Amino acid sequence: MNAKHYAGFVSIVGNPNVGKSTLMNALLGEKLSIITAKAQTTRHRILGILNGDDFQLVLSDTPGVIKPAYAMQDAMMHFVKESLVDADVICYMTTAELDALKDEKLKERIQHTSTPLLILINKIDLTEPELLHTAVEKLNEEFPKAEILPIAAKTGFCIPELLEKLRKLMPEGPAYFPKDQLTDKPERFFVNEAIRQAILEHYSQEIPYAVEVTTEEFKEDAKLIRIRSIIQVERNSQKGILIGHKGSALKHMGITARKNLEGFFGKKIHLELYVKVVKNWRSSSQQLKRFGYSNQ
Ligand SMILES: Nc1nc2c(ncn2[C@@H]2O[C@H](COP(=O)(O)OP(=O)(O)OP(=O)(O)O)[C@@H](O)[C@H]2O)c(=O)[nH]1
Numbered sequence: 001m002n003a004k005h006y007a008g009f010v011s012i013v014g015n016p017n018v019g020k021s022t023l024m025n026a027l028l029g030e031k032l033s034i035i036t037a038k039a040q041t042t043r044h045r046i047l048g049i050l051n052g053d054d055f056q057l058v059l060s061d062t063p064g065v066i067k068p069a070y071a072m073q074d075a076m077m078h079f080v081k082e083s084l085v086d087a088d089v090i091c092y093m094t095t096a097e098l099d100a101l102k103d104e105k106l107k108e109r110i111q112h113t114s115t116p117l118l119i120l121i122n123k124i125d126l127t128e129p130e131l132l133h134t135a136v137e138k139l140n141e142e143f144p145k146a147e148i149l150p151i152a153a154k155t156g157f158c159i160p161e162l163l164e165k166l167r168k169l170m171p172e173g174p175a176y177f178p179k180d181q182l183t184d185k186p187e188r189f190f191v192n193e194a195i196r197q198a199i200l201e202h203y204s205q206e207i208p209y210a211v212e213v214t215t216e217e218f219k220e221d222a223k224l225i226r227i228r229s230i231i232q233v234e235r236n237s238q239k240g241i242l243i244g245h246k247g248s249a250l251k252h253m254g255i256t257a258r259k260n261l262e263g264f265f266g267k268k269i270h271l272e273l274y275v276k277v278v279k280n281w282r283s284s285s286q287q288l289k290r291f292g293y294s295n296q
């Protein structure tokens with residue numbers, strides 16, 4: 001029998017912290033993207049590939065939309081726009097507070113898109129019915145062609161329904177990726193992300209935003225993975241804060257990072273971390289290229 005197969009790209013876009021990465025992980029049933037309570041957690045377009053017998057959904061988790069203040073953020077916004085270009089469905093995620101999208105042009109582009117558009121009102125576990133009702137009315141006016149769906153990515157509310165809708169919106173066609181592939185990113189990317197997640201959780205203010213992690217060594221044997229990673233910061237003062245008194249801050253964060261990595265890889269991890277100053281890397285096109293933000 002010649003069974004039909006459906007495949008396509010789903011772009012998840014919206015303001016920082018609305019729950020885009022939580023949604024991607026919920027749809028995948030995997031902890032692929034890192035999630036934190038801080039805005040601008042995601043910096044890249046991360047593909048999460050959901051495979052079924054007769055379908056392949058290629059989900060794009062993207063950075064939250066911001067007004068770029070330096071070159072790294074320009075690259076982040078490039079990833080968002082790029083994900084819209086090849087989308088078969090756009091999921092525009094918001095909360096019932098309906099905070100304005102930080103890029104008016106991007107909002108207009110989404111409003112006038114010819115691509116099927118789902119508007120996801122997330123975090124409805126925290127939302128008063130009155131506020132949700134007002135939000136749906138306002139979104140209906142602003143996006144007359146879109147379908148609006150209230151969800152709670154964190155609790156799983158309406159996630160199976162959303163998945164069903166996405167599957168139905170996929171065009172007929174062959175898979176884009178091998179059916180056993182989960183993502184487009186290499187192992188080391190997720191090592192860097194697991195460490196960055198620990199940094200986001202352990203340090204406040206500007207430190208997490210001034211940090212980029214790279215992994216120099218990843219050696220896996222039957223029982224253990226040995227990882228050596230470098231945490232790059234922009235200035236000496238940031239290096240001091242990261243390391244802390246007699247190395248105590250780095251040590252504490254390192255324990256969390258190791259646990260994150262053990263959770264991700266399901267294996268014992270030996271982790272070595274070093275801190276290095278790379279002056280103003282967030283504004284240097286050469287450094288950004290080295291860190292994988294060159295896609296402009
Ligand atoms: N109560 C509740 N919290 C949620 C829900 N979805 C996400 N969150 C929380 O919202 C925060 C941000 O979630 P993320 O998934 O990292 O948000 P994001 O949109 O990917 O953020 P950026 O990558 O910074 O743009 C985290 O603390 C999540 O646990 C939800 O449905 N309900």
Ligand SMILES: [Mg+2]
Nearest residue numbers: 020021041042
């Ligand atoms: Mg995210």
